[in-house]
Amino acid sequence: MDYCLSAKEQAFQKEVRDFMRREVTPELFKEMNAGLGLGPLGWEFTRKLGARRWLAPMLPVEYGGLSASFMDRFIVIDEIAYYLQGSFVHMGASIVAPTLLIVGSKEQKAEYLPKIARGEIEFALGYTEPQAGSDLSSIDIRAVEQDDHFLISGQKMFNSGCHYSQFHWLCCRTEVTVPRHKGLSLFIVPMDSPGITVRPLWAIGGERTNEVFYDNVVVPKKYLVGEKNKGFYHMMVALEYERIFTVGHLDRAMSDLARYVRETKRDGRLLSKDPLVRQKIAELASMVEVGRGLAYHIAWMLDQKQAPDYHAAASKVFLTELEQQMAHNALRIMGLHGLVSPESTVASPNGWFAGWFLANARRTITGGTNEIQRNVIAQRGLGLPRV
Amino acid sequence: MDLTFSFEQHQIREAAKTFFKRNWSKKTMQEAEDSAKGYSVDLWKTMAELGWLGLMLPEEFGGTGAGLLDMAVVFEEVGVAHFSSPLFGTFLSGLIVREAGNMEQKRNLLTGLASGKLIVTTALSEVEAQYDLALTTTTATPEENGYVINGTKFFVPYANVADYIICPARIAGAACGMGITLFLLDPKTAGIECTPIETIAKDKQVKVQITNVKVPMQTVLGEIGKGQAYIEAVLPNAIAAKCVEMVGAMQQVLEMTTGYAKQRVQFDRPIGGFQAVQHHCANMFIAVEGSKWLAYRTAWMVSQGNSALKECYMTKAWVSDAFQRVVRTGLQVHGGMGLMKDYELQFYFRGAKGDEMVLGDADFCREKVAGQLLDS
Secondary structure (H helix, E strand, O other), rough: OOOOOOHHHHHHHHHHHHHHHHHHHHHHHHOOOOOOOOOOOHHHHHHHHHHOOOOOOOOOOHOOOOOHHHHHHHHHHHHHHHHHOEEEEEEEHHHHHHHHHOOOOOHHHHHHHHHHHHHHOOOEOOOEEOEEEEOOHHHHOOOEEEOOOOEEEEEOOOOOHOOOOOEEEEEEEEOOOOOOOEEEEEEEOOOOHHHHHHHHEEEOOOOEEEEEEEEEEEEEEHHOOOOOEEEEHHHHOOOOOOOOOOEEEEEEEHHHHHHHHHOOEEEOOOOOOOOHHHHHHHHHHHHHHHHHHHHHHHHHHHHHOOOOHHHHHHHHHHHHHHHHHHHHHHHHHHHHHHOOOOOOOOOOOHHHHHHHHHHHHHOOOOOHHHHHHHHHHHHOOOOOOOO | EEEHHHHHHHHHHHHHHHHHHHHHHHHHHHHHHOOOOOOOHHHHHHHHOOOOOOHHHOOOOOOOOOOHHHHHHHHHHHHHHHOOOOOOHHHHHHHHHHHOOHHHHHHHHHHHHHHHHOEEEEEOOOOOOOOOHHHOEEEEEEEEEEEEEEEEEEEEEEEOOOOEEEEEEEEOOOOOOEEEEEEEEEEOOOOEEEEEEOOOOOOOEEEEEEEEEEEEEEEOOOOOOOOOHHHHHHHHHHHHHHHHHHHHHHHHHHHHHHHHHHHEEEEEHHHHHHHHHHHHHHHHHHHHHHHHHHHHHHHHHHHHOOOHHHHHHHHHHHHHHHHHHHHHHHHHOHHHHHHHOOHHHHHHHHHHHHHHHOOHHHHHHHHHHHHHOOOO
């Protein structure tokens, strides 16, 4: 039994940290935390990661990766989470690439994988619709097969990357006469295709997401991914890889909060001497260790070729609820200062907590609601019946 | 990273599971609670033969010289079975003697401990100084060739059947936090009164009242004034082992609960099909998984020679609370059946409350963690 990273992994972690310390400037931090996705600095950072082959390190070397392990990948995204104070994950590298590797055609792999790995292109997930959230089988946007192309019409909702991604990773209905989840297909659609309209939707913390309208968009057949009508199952393949959740942003929050209470007086006394604050800090720190364990355990299971589906659900539930608790408690500890928006002239250096409080409200909803995750734990993990 | 158990640890686990399958049940749980002794002498003999009593003690005294992880596996299965015996107290006491004792004390005590001939318990708590040894009020007044001990110890497990009680006492006149010395007391000595404490966990806790008991120099375990240091050196092993034991119990409660949910039918379906019940069980799973990681990682760190104090206290705090959530939720899913004395769950429910308080409750432990994080 050994709970440490190997010497090689520790050396890699140090290399990644050195890179982050150099490359994550306050300006990049600000841009990445504005809720607007990849801007010019974000793209530059993405390409620098790509140049190191760290964006999609698990891809084979010939496609731009390092044939790295899940643990190595976890190390990279965890350090990004620490330095960017958020779990920003590139959809192309984390969802599209692993799926194409398994179900993509030879041409698609050659066309997209190297560009994804180099950070030249990004994909926006195109799953959710007004009536299809947790219930993905209700996807209704139609892709009608016609000679050498599909004609796609319909609407997507809450598709977050569309305003800065080159491609839409689109799930459409291609068959209506079969059970609903058996009539879905996956497409790669260039965002500049005629007939696509993207309209912003604004979330509580100023984050941008989008409504996307497809009006008779012509999508050549080469853009179909995998088999027609097997899209639902191809989406499930991708989920196998999107299991690893990070704790780096929680470590960052903990260390900022600990420093804050050690340096700040309230009512004549250092916060770090207040017994209630001490209890809360210790409780949160313990929970971060639990979260770290759940995350590492999954990376380890994946490298042992074990399927972690319900362990991943458990870590998602735990880490997202912890994230929200941390933001809530940080604001309470900061008192009135906790309410001040980051942009305000009287914001403290810890002002980002206020923005985080609003921005992470989504985390128990996106990526599979925590209710669905608990169903997965109960049904797939504990064998309780699906009724 | 390697999260697998060794071959030896697998064997230890299999032997433990077999032992408990053959010898332990709801009936014996009840018998242990009802009896004055609180354990079976026959089973204690078998435990000695299995090597459990001397697992971490040096081979020269009849032990196995194994590490904490091996012992932790035993405790996990103890927890799964909700097995009652003086094992935990004996394990802690053995480590203290190993740490503190001079050669003669080690020879006399460790051989007896490993063979099962001797039962030794340690009196860590008093009525007021429940978790913090530095506040010990039991005194040892120096006298000709010895000391006179006065004080009351509270919650000394199995003191009623122990051959020796390791008793921390403060040398009279020493300041707070200084002068704490370990004394090896024979509970049959005149002036020592052991009164069983009836607890909700029914775990054979004892009040030990020591009135003007004169003891010779030889009863000092190790060196004068080093008592707190000896115990602190050994405590991480005890905390980690207790947490692993709690994890074992939590796993069993989860298994009982999902088993019940799959077979209990209401409204024409197993109640495990209802989302509220599924979410209860999912929450229990998360608590168990988190606890398992923390407890075994801490045990591993301690077994590597790391005192891991912050990790020990983080783990005891989190696992104590998690265990409460698990038994509370498990009881809820069981409905009326869970309340019945004649059903196993209530043993784990009451045991969880007892374990929560052993070696430090969650608040005490969190304050220790805060000290590590904020006071340097």
